[in-house]
Amino acid sequence: MEPKPSIEVDERLGQVLLAHARAAITEHLTGRRLPRPEDPRLDEPGATFVTLTEEGELRGCIGSVRAQRPLRQDIAENAIAAATRDPRFPPVTPDELPLIRIEVSLLSPLEFLEFRDEEELLAQLRPGIDGLMVFSGCNAATFLPQVWEEIPDPHHFLAALKLKAGLDPRRPARNLMAARYTVAKWKEPLPTGAVR
Numbered sequence: 001m002e003p004k005p006s007i008e009v010d011e012r013l014g015q016v017l018l019a020h021a022r023a024a025i026t027e028h029l030t031g032r033r034l035p036r037p038e039d040p041r042l043d044e045p046g047a048t049f050v051t052l053t054e055e056g057e058l059r060g061c062i063g064s065v066r067a068q069r070p071l072r073q074d075i076a077e078n079a080i081a082a083a084t085r086d087p088r089f090p091p092v093t094p095d096e097l098p099l100i101r102i103e104v105s106l107l108s109p110l111e112f113l114e115f116r117d118e119e120e121l122l123a124q125l126r127p128g129i130d131g132l133m134v135f136s137g138c139n140a141a142t143f144l145p146q147v148w149e150e151i152p153d154p155h156h157f158l159a160a161l162k163l164k165a166g167l168d169p170r171r172p173a174r175n176l177m178a179a180r181y182t183v184a185k186w187k188e189p190l191p192t193g194a195v196r
Contacts, residue, residue, distance in 0.1 A: 042072035047107040049061060053100070130145060141162075
C-alpha cells in the first residue's frame with residue numbers, strides 16, 4: 001500500500017501563518033499595519049486555506065489546493081479573500097474584526113486516486129484525516145478534512161462534495177477524477193466576548 005499524504009504540524013509555523021493572516025485582513029480592512037513575524041519557510045511555495053468564524057459560525061473560507069506561490073503571498077491573499085470575497089457571505093466589516101476567529105490550514109501536495117467505482121474511491125479515504133477534491137470537466141470542489149466533523153458518513157461526504165462542485169450527487173464516481181490531501185491546521189484563541 002502506498003503511503004498516504006501527510007503534513008507535519010509545526011506550532012511555530014502555525015503562529016506565524018495566523019499572524020500573517022490576521023495582519024493581511026486588518027491592513028486590508030482598516031489600513032492599520034500589524035507586526036508580521038518572519039520565517040524562512042514563508043518564501044517557499046505553499047497551499048493554504050483560511051477559515052473565518054464569528055461566534056462559532058462560518059464567516060468565510062477561501063484557499064488554494066496547489067502550492068503555486070510563496071506561502072507569505074498565499075496566506076495573505078487567501079485571508080483577504082476569505083474576509084471579502086466568499087460569495088456565501090457579505091464582506092467582513094472593520095467592526096467585526098475583534099469577533100473574527102481565524103483558522104489556517106496548510107495542505108500537503110495532492111495525491112490523485114485511481115478507482116473504478118464509488119466504493120473503491122471511498123475505501124481509500126480516511127474520515128477525519130483526508131481532504132478530498134473532485135473534478136469533472138470545468139467543475140471542481142474540495143472539502144477540507146475538517147468537514148468530516150459535520151458530515152462523518154463517507155457516502156454523504158462525497159455526495160455533498162459533488163453537489164458543491166455543481167454536479168448531480170448521484171453522478172457515478174467512475175466519471176470523476178479525485179485527489180486527497182491532509183492538512184496541518186492552527187486556530188486563534190477564542191476572541192474576548194465570543195461564544196464557544
